[in-house]
Amino acid sequence: MTLTKTLLTTTALTVAAGAASAQEMTIVSWGGAYSKSQQNAYHEPYMEKTGVKIINDDSSNEAVAKLRAMNEAGNITWDVVDVVAADALRLCDEGLAMEIDPDEHLAAAPDGTPASEDFGDLLVGDCFIPQIVYSTTFGYRTDMVGDTPPDDICDVFDLETYPGKRSLEKRPINNMEWALLCDGVAKDDVYDVLATDEGQDQALAKLDTIKDSVIWWSAGADTPQLLADGEVVMGSTYNGRLFSVIEEQKQPVAMLWDAQVFDLDGWIIPAGLSEERKQQALDYIMFATDTQRLADQAKYISYGPARKSSAPLVGQHAELGIDMAPHMPTDPNNAKNTFLYNYEFWADYRDDIDAKFQAWLAQ
Amino acid sequence: MSDASDATTAKRGPTPDDGLKVAKSGPVLAADGTPLKRSLARALRMQKMRALMLIAPLLVFVLLSFIVPIVSMLFRSVENEIVENTLPYTTEQLAQWDGTTDQLPGEPVYQALYFDMFLAAELKRHTRLGTRLNYESTGMSSLFRQSGRKLDDPGKDYRKAFQGVDDGWTDSATWLSLMTGDPSADRDTALVKAQKARLARLDDTRLPGLPEFAPSTEISELLPLTARTYTAFAVMTELVDEKDMAKAKPIESVYVALAADLAAADVTGYSGPEADRLKALAASGAATAPDFAAIFADIDKDWANVATWRTIQTHAAPYTSGYFLNAVDMRKTPEGAQAQPEDKRILVKLFIRTLIMSLIITGSCILLGYPVAWILANLPMRSANLLMILVLLPFWTSLLVRTSAWKVMLQQQGVINEVLVWLGMVNDADRLVLINNQTGTIIAMTHILLPFMILPMYSVMQTIQPSYLRAAKSLGATNWTAFWRVYFPQTVPGIGAGSILVFILSIGYYITPEIVGGTKGVFISNRIAYHISSSLNWGLAAALGTILLIVVLLLYWAYDKIVGIDNVKLG
Numbered sequence: 001m002t003l004t005k006t007l008l009t010t011t012a013l014t015v016a017a018g019a020a021s022a023q024e025m026t027i028v029s030w031g032g033a034y035s036k037s038q039q040n041a042y043h044e045p046y047m048e049k050t051g052v053k054i055i056n057d058d059s060s061n062e063a064v065a066k067l068r069a070m071n072e073a074g075n076i077t078w079d080v081v082d083v084v085a086a087d088a089l090r091l092c093d094e095g096l097a098m099e100i101d102p103d104e105h106l107a108a109a110p111d112g113t114p115a116s117e118d119f120g121d122l123l124v125g126d127c128f129i130p131q132i133v134y135s136t137t138f139g140y141r142t143d144m145v146g147d148t149p150p151d152d153i154c155d156v157f158d159l160e161t162y163p164g165k166r167s168l169e170k171r172p173i174n175n176m177e178w179a180l181l182c183d184g185v186a187k188d189d190v191y192d193v194l195a196t197d198e199g200q201d202q203a204l205a206k207l208d209t210i211k212d213s214v215i216w217w218s219a220g221a222d223t224p225q226l227l228a229d230g231e232v233v234m235g236s237t238y239n240g241r242l243f244s245v246i247e248e249q250k251q252p253v254a255m256l257w258d259a260q261v262f263d264l265d266g267w268i269i270p271a272g273l274s275e276e277r278k279q280q281a282l283d284y285i286m287f288a289t290d291t292q293r294l295a296d297q298a299k300y301i302s303y304g305p306a307r308k309s310s311a312p313l314v315g316q317h318a319e320l321g322i323d324m325a326p327h328m329p330t331d332p333n334n335a336k337n338t339f340l341y342n343y344e345f346w347a348d349y350r351d352d353i354d355a356k357f358q359a360w361l362a363q
Numbered sequence: 364m365s366d367a368s369d370a371t372t373a374k375r376g377p378t379p380d381d382g383l384k385v386a387k388s389g390p391v392l393a394a395d396g397t398p399l400k401r402s403l404a405r406a407l408r409m410q411k412m413r414a415l416m417l418i419a420p421l422l423v424f425v426l427l428s429f430i431v432p433i434v435s436m437l438f439r440s441v442e443n444e445i446v447e448n449t450l451p452y453t454t455e456q457l458a459q460w461d462g463t464t465d466q467l468p469g470e471p472v473y474q475a476l477y478f479d480m481f482l483a484a485e486l487k488r489h490t491r492l493g494t495r496l497n498y499e500s501t502g503m504s505s506l507f508r509q510s511g512r513k514l515d516d517p518g519k520d521y522r523k524a525f526q527g528v529d530d531g532w533t534d535s536a537t538w539l540s541l542m543t544g545d546p547s548a549d550r551d552t553a554l555v556k557a558q559k560a561r562l563a564r565l566d567d568t569r570l571p572g573l574p575e576f577a578p579s580t581e582i583s584e585l586l587p588l589t590a591r592t593y594t595a596f597a598v599m600t601e602l603v604d605e606k607d608m609a610k611a612k613p614i615e616s617v618y619v620a621l622a623a624d625l626a627a628a629d630v631t632g633y634s635g636p637e638a639d640r641l642k643a644l645a646a647s648g649a650a651t652a653p654d655f656a657a658i659f660a661d662i663d664k665d666w667a668n669v670a671t672w673r674t675i676q677t678h679a680a681p682y683t684s685g686y687f688l689n690a691v692d693m694r695k696t697p698e699g700a701q702a703q704p705e706d707k708r709i710l711v712k713l714f715i716r717t718l719i720m721s722l723i724i725t726g727s728c729i730l731l732g733y734p735v736a737w738i739l740a741n742l743p744m745r746s747a748n749l750l751m752i753l754v755l756l757p758f759w760t761s762l763l764v765r766t767s768a769w770k771v772m773l774q775q776q777g778v779i780n781e782v783l784v785w786l787g788m789v790n791d792a793d794r795l796v797l798i799n800n801q802t803g804t805i806i807a808m809t810h811i812l813l814p815f816m817i818l819p820m821y822s823v824m825q826t827i828q829p830s831y832l833r834a835a836k837s838l839g840a841t842n843w844t845a846f847w848r849v850y851f852p853q854t855v856p857g858i859g860a861g862s863i864l865v866f867i868l869s870i871g872y873y874i875t876p877e878i879v880g881g882t883k884g885v886f887i888s889n890r891i892a893y894h895i896s897s898s899l900n901w902g903l904a905a906a907l908g909t910i911l912l913i914v915v916l917l918l919y920w921a922y923d924k925i926v927g928i929d930n931v932k933l934g
Contacts, residue, residue, distance in 0.1 A: 065896040090899065093490035093508060165775075170882070201706075215799055216882055230776050344505050351898050352501040352707075358890070359709040361882040 024053045025280055029082040031058030032221075033244060037300035038082070040318070042288040049287070052280070063087060067096045067270055076270045079281045085264040088128035089343050097127035097268040098278070105129075105282055107290040109309035118291075118307045122264055124343050129285055130266040130306035131294065135329035135338070136174050137260035139227055139242040140234035142252045153259035153337075154182035156234060157210055167223045167235030170216035172357035173346055174236065174261050177339060179206035181259060191345045200353055204360050216361070227253050239329050243302035247320060247327070257334040263341045266306065304330040437912075440690075440905035443683035446675065448564040449492040450479040454679040462673045462697045472672075473655035474623065477514070478588075481616040482595055484511035486566050486603070498900050499685070499694070500674040506665050513662045517653060518615020521622050524649040529640050538613050541637040542593050544579025548635070551583040551590065558594045559602065566603060574601035576608050581635060585628055592620040619653055626652030673697050686906035710890065710907065717886040718914070720804060721869040727809040728816040728865045729858060735813075736820035736857070740827075751821075758814045766875045769807040773798035773879070799881030807879045808869055815868060816861035823857030823932050856932035863922065863931065867915055887911060 027043070029035045035056060043054045057078065059066055064087050070076045083091065091097035100106075102123055106115035116123065122130040140150055145162055155162055156178065168175050180190050180199065183206040193199035207214075215232055217223055223237035224245045234256065245251045267289070269281045287293065294305035295313035302324060305311065314324050325331055329338075393402035415422075447454050452475035460468040483489040493507025525532035532538075555577050563570045576597040583590035593613065600611045625645045633641060644650055659666035677697050678685060685695040692708040693700050702708070735754065739747050757765060772778045775794045783789040797803055827850065835845040873888040880886070887907060894904035922928070 062896045064899060068899065068901075090494070093494055093504065094899070095487040095491060218877060229774065231774050347508075348497060348502050348505045351498055351900065354893075354898070355707045355709065359707055362709055362712055 023051070024055060025079040025277070025284065026055045026057055026077060027080045027082070027284075028057045028059050028063055028078050030060045033301055034240070034303075037297050038288075040300050041297035042284075042293055045293070046284060046287050050283075052284075064090055064094075064096075067091060068094060070270070071096050071272060074272075076272050078270055079273065079277055080284055081268050081270060082131070082265065083268055085124050085128055085130070085266065086341070086343055086346060088266065088268050089125040089347055091268055092125045092127035093347070096271055098271045098273075099126045100129055100269070102129075105285060107286050109291050109307065111309065113309065115289075118309050120308065122306050124264065127268050128264070128266055129268065129289055130264050131289060132265050132297065132303035132306055133262055133330055134265060134303045135239045135257075135260040135262050136169070136236055137239050137242070137329070138234050138236050138256040138258075139223070139245065139253045140256055141227060141230060141232075142254050144230070144233045149254065150234065150256050151258060153178055153256070155256070157182050157206065159210060159213060162233055163213075164233035165213050165215050165226075165231060166210065167215045167217050167226050167232045167237075169236060170218045170361070172353045173341075173350070175207060176200070176203040176353065176357075177261065178259060179203040182206060187339070190339075191342050194353075195345070195349065200356055204356070207360075227251065239327075240301050240303050243327050247317075247322065255334070257329070258337050259339055260329055260334070260337075261339045261341055262329065264306065265303075298324050298328070302327040302329075304328040436901075436905050437909050438905075439902050440686050440909050441682050441684070442902070443495075443678065443685065444564075444681045445492055445495050446679045447681050448567070449483045449488050450476065450675070450679075451561055451564075453479045453675070457672065457676050457679060460672070460676065462669075462676045465669055467656070467667060467669060468672055470654075470656055473659055473666075474653075477517075477619065477653075477655050477658065478592055478616055480507075480510060481514050481518075481614070482562075482599070483565060484514055485599065485614060486562075488565055494899065496674055496678065498689075498898075498903070499678055500670070502665065503671075503674065506663055506671070510659075510662050510666070515615050517658050518618050521618035521650070521653075522615065525618060525621075525644060528644050528647040528649045531637075531640055532618075532644070533612075535609060535611055535613060537637055537640065538593065538617070539576070539608055541635075541641065542578050542582055542590065543576065544582050544635045548579040548581055550577040551580045552577055554578060554583055554590060554594050555598070558591065558598050562595060562598050562603065568603075570598070570602040572602070574598050574608070576601065579635065581633075585630065585633060586621065586624040589617065589620040589624045592617050622650040622653055625650040683902075686902040687910075689903050690906040690910055710887070713885070713887040713890055714910070714914070717870055717888075720801060720884070720886070721866050723805055724808050724812060724869045725816075725862050725866045727805065728813055729862065731809065732813055732816035732820055732861065733854075733858070736817050736824055739817070739821045740824035741829075754814055754817050757810070762811065762874060763878075765811055766807055766878045769803070769810070769879055770798060773803055773806065798879050799884070801880070801884040803879035803881065804876045804884035804886075807875050808872060811875060812865045812868055815864040819860035819864065819932070820854065820857040823860075824854055827853045855926075856930050859922075859926055859931045863919070866918070870911065870915060 027038075029038055035058060039056070043056075046052065047054055060082050063081050063083050067076075067078070067081065070078070081097075088097060092099070102116040102119060103114045106119070106129065108114050109118045119130050122133070124130075138150075138153070138156060140162075142149065144164060148161070150156070150158075150162060156166055176194055177190050180193055180203050181187065183202060185193050185199075185202075194203065215222075215226060215235075217226070217235070217237070220238050220241055223232070223235035224241045226232045226235055227245060228249065228251050239255070239260070242253065242255055245253050246255070267285055269278065269285065273281060289307075291307055291309045292313065294307050295310040295315075297303070298305055298310075298314045299316070299318040305314065311330070314328065316322060317324055326333065329335065391399040393399045395402070453472060456472045456475045457468060460472060480489055483492065489507050489511045490504075493504045496503035496507070522533060552573075555573060559570055559573065574597050576594070578590045578594055583594075596611075596614050596617060597608055600606050600608055604611075621644075630638075630641050630645050656667075665671050673696075677695055683695070684700075688695050688700050689703075690710055692703045692711045694703055735750075739750055739754070742750065770777075774780070775796065775798075777798075779797065780789065780794040784791050784794065789795060797806065831849055831853075832845050835849040836842075840848065870886075871888055872886060873892055876885045877889055877892075880889075888911075891904045891907050891911075894900045894907070919928075
């Protein structure tokens with residue numbers, strides 16, 4: 001290890017970018033509409049308030065690998081990183097993210113409720129600072145489903161009533177759960193079943209029934225494009241992407257909220273920052289995750305704020321002027337039947353099931 | 364400079380003549396009188412140095428930005444020090460355990476695990492090991508994560524019990540004076556150095572200097588486990604956290620260590636500092652011998668499972684063949700290398716697919732590129748330049764844009780299908796599936812890599828004299844014979860160069876297969892990318908990369924044997 005490290009350090013030194021000064025901070029996020037919503041809701045007001053210059057880096061999809069490389073090279077160039085909760089858990093496990101004490105590092109709600117209660121169960125892992133609740137769910141073409149639009153997750157597996165292609169993500173997570181649900185497994189038993197070899201085979205067998213009609217996506221923008229082109233009749237993606245296809249681009253697409261899988265996205269602070277930069281990052285986090293700021297973000301994108309106290313403050317879309325609340329995955333009408341991504345389970349089983357899933361795909 | 368100069372040379376400077384004059388009576392000398400051989404060597408050395416200086420920036424650049432990262436990446440494919448570094452005493456104890464029986468390891472292993480794991484958890488290293496072992500056995504990740512959280516409890520219980528005997532046991536000063544012993548006593552510096560080395564490996568850093576604390580030899584002989592645990596704690600406090608030992612509260616494992624030591628040692632003869640407290644504690648019965656196996660069985664039932672221990676034992680060696688075995692769909696087990704279960708075999712299939720599809724892509728590039736290169740080489744300069752721009756234009760467009768454009772062209776509601784349906788050549792109900800399969804990958808990659816084939820072919824064809832073909836024909840060859848016997852053989856070096864370029868580029872392609880390849884058109888690089896950025900199994904990714912590198916080198920070698928590498932020309 002030491003040899004590798006020495007080698008990497010020398011390499012890093014030759015290409016080292018000057019560490020950001022205290023008046024500058026690099027914030028890493030996903031890019032696109034999501035980064036724009038953060039720019040509007042968090043970055044701009046923060047820069048105005050403090051005079052700190054925020055540099056955006058759209059590297060969140062490879063954040064875990066890059067942070068590990070930076071850590072090994074001993075040169076962390078990022079200050080705050082936006083990652084999904086599963087990645088935050090892994091970064092925490094790897095010692096690459098700083099541990100957070102919610103009540104010390106995060107602002108209390110306006111009524112004085114401590115942050116640990118305001119965020120509640122969404123504080124998964126020791127390093128993760130929740131920001132939004134998003135969901136992976138299905139959208140369908142309203143003009144391709146006849147008079148009986150799908151309203152059940154199992155309609156995805158019903159090729160007779162809804163012929164045509166579907167798009168699913170090219171990984172086992174979510175797909176395996178949906179397959180089991182539609183193969184008669186009770187919602188509470190899904191992960192117990194999925195932990196067994198028979199359960200994994202059962203899920204793959206169910207997916208096998210629609211395998212020939214599936215287009216597998218790997219980027220969140222794929223399904224919206226496939227739906228807009230009429231390539232698929234229905235497809236899974238993040239709810240915010242579907243919102244923009246439906247409301248911003250006015251495509252004939254509707255949401256199938258049934259069995260949507262809730263997931264969380266939020267911040268981590270990389271481990272090993274200098275004291276000065278750490279304080280800066282903590283200051284930003286304190287500001288950007290307060291009740292009002294989280295509610296503000298929902299003006300720009302249809303993801304639910306992670307604080308309970310932010311929900312009543314969600315207003316209208318900044319440009320379209322429509323009420324955002326009914327488009328939130330957490331809205332009672334949408335959240336009749338939901339599923340919460342099981343972080344612990346997938347942290348353990350991800351590699352094992354992924355190998356099986358990819359082997360099954362390649363058959 | 365020269366001791367052979369005489370009065371004349373001093374006056375008019377050296378001439379070649381002088382050398383010749385002196386040479387008559389000895390070795391050949393240069394104009395300044397030094398032996399010619401040495402003078403020549405010096406001149407050449409200067410030249411070499413100058414050449415080296417000129418290429419030095421490039422050399423350093425290539426070395427640092429290319430060779431070093433590649434070598435260090437390849438090194439990861441066998442490197443496995445994390446198990447030994449994180450659990451040094453456990454792996455040592457575990458080596459004596461026979462993993463083939465159904466017998467769980469003995470108490471010493473559990474005891475070693477407790478102290479190894481506690482220290483690792485203090486430095487947040489245990490979860491890394493969990494992630495590493497989870498690649499081999501599902502469930503290790505949460506086992507380590509959760510065990511790390513629960514390890515404090517036994518220590519807290521003992522601390523409470525000790526406190527019941529004497530309040531001083533929660534005091535850092537008591538511990539420091541007990542462990543330091545008499546100020547004039549001998550110091551066990553070997554233990555300090557060993558623990559420093561252990562922590563440096565565990566934390567993967569270099570620790571400067573030595574801690575101020577050193578246990579007395581007497582104590583480290585009397586209470587060996589406590590001395591070891593406390594010294595590790597001292598190294599961590601003083602060197603890693605950079606804090607003062609006098610103020611640091613002892614970690615919980617120190618209490619467990621003392622309880623274990625007191626159960627085994629006789630302290631009645633001890634008379635150093637804190638002797639009374641220690642004797643009172645030993646007599647009180649608060650320091651019951653800890654049952655480490657029970658502690659771990661309580662934390663998680665998997666610790667009482669032989670399979671968990673087999674995994675740790677199998678993967679304990681600092682260098683492993685495990686990643687390479689995984690890379691060829693096998694796995695390392697206590698009984699040696701075994702094939703993966705059928706439903707997890709995918710990598711060998713992907714290697715073969717990558718090779719076959721790269722060959723097909725290279726073949727299609729030759730077929731499509733050859734006529735284009737021929738036309739380019741035979742047109743008048745002006746039109747050739749125009750055509751050349753057309754060849755190069757896609758070359759200057761972003762790879763991602765070109766690939767996405769193919770998506771628009773090839774999909775079922777895409778341009779090609781629409782045109783075919785409009786022409787009535789394809790039924791609307793069964794449109795051609797041209798994308799998200801191997802066809803899509805081959806079409807898109809052939810297009811993207813075509814310039815790499817055309818350019819070397821074109822530059823070789825340009826050098827072929829048209830008079831050769833005319834001569835062949837005037838000697839009675841048909842068009843075909845003239846082409847096949849005279850023209851084609853001269854273009855082989857261009858085809859060779861183009862093929863090597865296209866083949867080697869396509870074998871490592873990632874982004875295009877990912878976008879248009881669907882499930883059956885993806886390459887081994889897509890799997891490497893998954894292990895680099897998603898599963899973080901860099902060892903496996905490195906092993907896959909190494910195999911890919913070796914395959915390419917082997918093919919290159921075979922090419923050299925069959926066609927000859929001298930027969931490759933880029934122009």
